[in-house]
Amino acid sequence: MGRQLRSVFIFGLLILLLSACSGGTGSNTEEAAPTPTVSTEPEATPTPEPTPELGFTAPLTGLKRESEAAARPVAVMINNLKPARPQSGLTNADVVWEVLAEGGITRLVAIFQSTDAVNDAIGPIRSIRPYLIDIGESYGAILAHSGASNDGYDILQHQNKPYLDEISNAGPYFWRSKDRKAPHNLYSELAKLRAGAEKKGYKSDVTVPTYPFAEEGSTASGEAAASIEIKFLLKDYKVSYAYDEASGVYKRSINDEPHTDLNNGEQLTAANVVVLGANHKTLDDYGRLAVDLHAGGSAILFQKGKAVACEWVRSKDNMVRLMKDGAELTFIPGKTFFNVVPNTPTFAEHVIYG
Secondary structure (H helix, E strand, O other), X not given: OOHHHHHHHHHHHHHHHHHXXXXXXXXXXXXXXXXXXOOOOOOOOOOOOOOOOOOEEOOOOOXXXXXXXXXXXXXXXXXXXHHHOOEEOHHHOOEEEEEEOHHXXXXXXXXXXXXXXOOOOEEOEOOEOHHHHHHHHHOOOEEXXXXXXXXXXHHHHHOOOOEEEOOOOOHHHOEEOOOOOOOOOEEEOHHHHHHHHHHOOOOOOOOOOOOOEOOOOOOOOOEEOOEEEEXXXXXXXXXXXXXXXOOOEEEEEEOOEEOEEOOOOOEOEEOEEEEEEEOEEEOOOOOOEEEOOOOOEEEEEEEOOEEEEEEEXXXXXXXXXXXXXXXXXXXXXXXXEEEEEEOOOOOHHHEEEO
C-alpha cells in the first residue's frame, strides 16, 4: 500500500472513531455538573434532653424532688449568740426552731431531712436541753449537739435517745474551726453525722412525719403582715422578718441586720413563719428553763404577706400542728421557721406585725 493510500486509510479510521464517541450527534458529550438544590425544609431542631420528672415531695417542705427524700431527719443544736453569727448550713435546713436558752438569747434547732448538701458545714454547734430534745424527737430525728444540762443527759442516756454528742460519745464526727474562738467554733456536716448514726446502730428507716401543704399557686388570706417583729426577753435582741413579694418568702434579720449563712452569704428566708406561745419556767439561778411544748396555746401563721391567728396543738403523731376552726392549717411549700415566745406577761406583746 502506498504512503498516500495509508494516510487516507488512517484519516478515515479517525473519522469513524470520533463519530462513535460523539454518539453521532456532533454535540458536547460532557455531562453538566448538577445544580445544587436549595432545601425549603426548616432545619431540624435538636431534641432537648427530657427534664427529670419531679415525682416526689419532700415531707417537711412540700417541695418537689426527682428522688424520694427518705433520710431520717437530723436535729442540730445551733449556737445563736452574736459571736456565733453568721452560722453555717441553715439555708439547707427544712425547718428551723428558735427557742429561748439561758440569758435571754435564743438557740436554734435546725431540722435537716431533704437536702442533698451533705458535705456543707453546719454550726457552730452547742448544748442541748430537755425541751430541745423534745423538738428533735417530734421529727423522729437523730440529735446532734455538744454537751447537755444534767437533766438533758439524764433523758439522753436513760431513755435510749439517738444522740451524737461531741463531748460524750461522738467526738470524731465533729471538728473545731480555727477561724473562731471556742465555744463558738464547733462544726459538723450531714455526711459525718449520718456516718456516726450508722456506726452507733441508730435506725435509719423511720417514718418521716409530714406537713400538709397548699396547692401551688394558692393564695393566702388573713391580715396584712409584710413585716414581723418578734421580741423574746431582751429588749436589745429583736428578730424580724420582711416579706419579699417577688420571691414569696420572708427574709430574716436580727437586730435589723440580715441573718445570713456563712457558707454562701445568703440571707435566711422562710415561706412560713410561725410564732407560738408556750409556758416558760426558770429552774435555777443559772437561768435554765423548762418550756412546755405539749399544752398547746396561741399561735400566728405568717405566709405570703398575711397573718392568721390560730392555735397550736401537740397531735397524736407527736408533731406540733396549727389548727383553726377545727381544721389543720396548710403551709406554703418551702422552709418553715418556728419562733417560740413566752406567754408572759401576754403572748400578744411578743409579736408585732403589719
